[in-house]
Amino acid sequence: MVDLLGARCVSEVFELHARERGDRPAVAIVGDPADPASAQVLSYAELDQAARTVARELLQTCPAGSRVLLLQPTSAEFVASVLGCFYAGMVAVPSSMPGRYRQDRERVRGIAHDAEVACVLTTPGEQEEVLAWTEQHGFTVPVLPQRIDLTLPADDLRPYDCDQHSVAVLQYTSGSTSAPKGSVVTHGNLLANAATTAAAFPLEEGERFGGWLPNYHDMGLMGLILSPLLAGYGTALMSPSAFLRRPRTWLQLIDNFDIALSAAPNFAYDLCVTRLSEEDVRGIDLSRWKYAVSGSEPVKASVLNSFAARFGTTGFRPDRFVPCFGMAEATLLVSASPRRTPVVLRCDAAALEQDRVEPATGDDAPAELVSCGEVLDMDARIVDPRTLRELPSGQVGEIWLRGPSVVHGYWRNEEATGAAFDRRVGGEGGFMRTGDLGVLIGGELYVTGRIKELMIIRGRNIYPHDIEHELREQHPQLRDAVGSVVSVATPEDDEGRLVVIHEVRRRSPDEELAQLAARLRSTISREFGLKAHSVLLMRRGGVRRTTSGKVQRSTMRELYLRGELEPLWADGYRPQAAPTASGAGES
Template identity: 40%
Template structure:
């Protein structure tokens, strides 16, 4: 019986049981490698070593089955050990990130919100994190009563806990808190059946297999980083090479060097990372790279931009990178992570659609570039899932060629939001208005898209849509236009949103400028952005605000928080770069 079949019949093999099997059958096979500074090996774990350490953590958690445990770790292998320790003990893991002492005003509120919502009774971390947390107690009362366990100080114990090989598929495995791009984070309840189905779907579409190698710098507390950096290593029996997101951002070539060095077949990131590599990896760094091994370059977590893919492919063609490796993917935490991706045959499909038709909810191929919106196909969902395009107001299904909300039904869809019955009913229990009770329940993704030639295209988020004179405009389209309007604008660092002025909706754009740009250049950027938006979208921009790099708020996964940016604009707290 396959993993997916077990998920359907009410029971499934847990990842903890899969780890134990791999530890028996391939004890010395390398499971994880962590690169200190993104370059030097800082730690490794075989499957047997991971199992032994995870069972020791499980022993420390004995008697806490069903309780919730925050996982507060800096990048490294201690997180991996703690996650599997929770699975062994039947404790619900909550991947999070320890607050940054230098940015408490931005990082502590999210952790407090998660701790309060989850009612976590346990906090796992390194000894350093646990000691530092004591100073935070006056500022985070939600953590005051938690039982803190420094897992890196635990010794191997003779009575280490044994994993339960089978659990009901509906049993809760972990809480994945959403990134909160349009609202406060919510804890998605991910079950053992969800993990089994989603991991199997990822393995099928990517061809990931036992003995293969993957590389990831994505945060492990984020759904895409957790699945592709941690869970797939045990599910598929492959070797996962990990590094810190900060080490990648400081020197993007480290990511590509790791892929080349370890001959990774799969790695990926949001669009901004491909853009960053194309811009910042120097010629001398490229000369030492061999990327011919990289057969699955997934791209997700934010809008997939054709321009970023093209620039990256051109920049690294001499290193053996093939554009056929690109695998644009669509997913969200509410569906464990993965929903759809293209099949790995040929280059990703890129199409140009009429921008005005899309604003009216229709899908038409553009007749001229001036009126075009370029979109990348996200392929198809697994065959045993049900993906529909639905009118978000009437709940009627929309035919191919019409824009609507993406709804999903399938065994990867989570059990709902933790401790939020109202939001769970609203988001996870939708029914199509055709009178057939058998259709659903569906997950309402909140994302807008359409099918064209049978493949899925994403146009934006419902709550981010800008409505001007009755026409809908997606902020991503306006942001991409502004990005292309002037060399001083930082790619992927623009926020477009609307404000009410009198009785009208007006468009505001906030754009970060490159670090070497002076305030004197701001005037030219404003003029170029306004002209470009008028020419491309026939829209007048009420105000273009230029700000320094790092100003625009983003989620933990790098998504632009447009609502937070709107609030900062209205509160006049943005530090503007203006021409003298």
């Protein structure tokens, strides 16, 4: 395997792969996971040639060091465009497509403005949409449609002389709790994290990574594209929308394309359990799936257990699960569990609410924490976010990290960079504040939630995802739907009151929705000892999510406080232009 840590830059590694393993498949773009013949496959030599073609056009358009906005769906053109940016000495800025909705278009506009992009790369199929978007927002930069054409000569192009300190990617955060910020990812960050990934997930010749994650998300770009390709593995990619429409296609991809590692958030595993019938499962072989990575959102033990039980007949085993922790500010991978049956701590729920992890005792329902394994190639500390002092093992606090995969800051955002990076704890510097809460026990990391999403109610620390998960588990009307539990301060109670905002599977009469809301209140009271101040039942799409599927709880809280939500049914809520009781919105 190539020495990733010894390479000067990413381009150097891909040039080496093109020379030494040029005929090996690098990337497969899969149109129909049920039909292996539908895939568009590029070898390492072909990918190198396509990247050089992109680099040539970029250098004819803008100078080295420019930021290039990538508005491309999952495609061979996208992979070639990312590498083309590296070959041209430019900075790749991957983004979701502008789309139809104002919030999505505004997010892309914000990224383009913040990065001060010099040009946009897209594909012929998306060119019209992208041009309309640039015209709407007054962008005058060139829009260059890319098409893979291996007949174009590019051998004479010499890649730009980058080094490990050169900026490679601006990876904009998903914005689940704040406005998107661009993590400045260098060539050295990419090489270090790829080396960590390759060591954590060794593959045999012919095995590859693959999945459906969005190519502009860190888990998709770094985890399923750049890291495996840098390590010399192949990858097979399918459309995220194909998975969301038919979750079975993900499992077909794993079966038909010899996928040894595929990663997804917790909700994707849950979706496979709830949406696939016995007929859907019949004929699928998952016995070659070595690493079923679960990350990007809290890993639920009940979901892992349900998935393993549901797909045991396909050859899938529980020891294939790999709970992980990662983030864009650490390039991607921070920790990973070894191949084993997931380790689950059954904790005293009351103690956890006071930031202590203690064994569960008595008859009360325990809180379950899933181990994300040891922190890999980084130094991790658990720090009290208020006092900024390091906490002992068994105490929940903010996760702080330092290491070669940790980026040095956010693009041209001194305030956010100063708040999060180069922090000191225990007399040592160079740490990054992650904003995530967790605990180290026996050298392994257990993640409990996000600081900004933690709710403090009556002096208790409550994690919203725990309540959301329990509601979906106990109420079929909420399955396959998204919810957001938030706390709001009121004049009567400045500590915060619990608000439930949840989509329902289908519109029902007001009486049925009222009965469902009452049952939700009862569940919250019974399972958590809490009172729901307000319950809002929403149509599909009513709960805001990021481009990677994370619930935007902060956004939902603000919309609630401004009275801008349009529920199908609500109580204890005063929308701006709707009645306060049932029928507070139209389908």
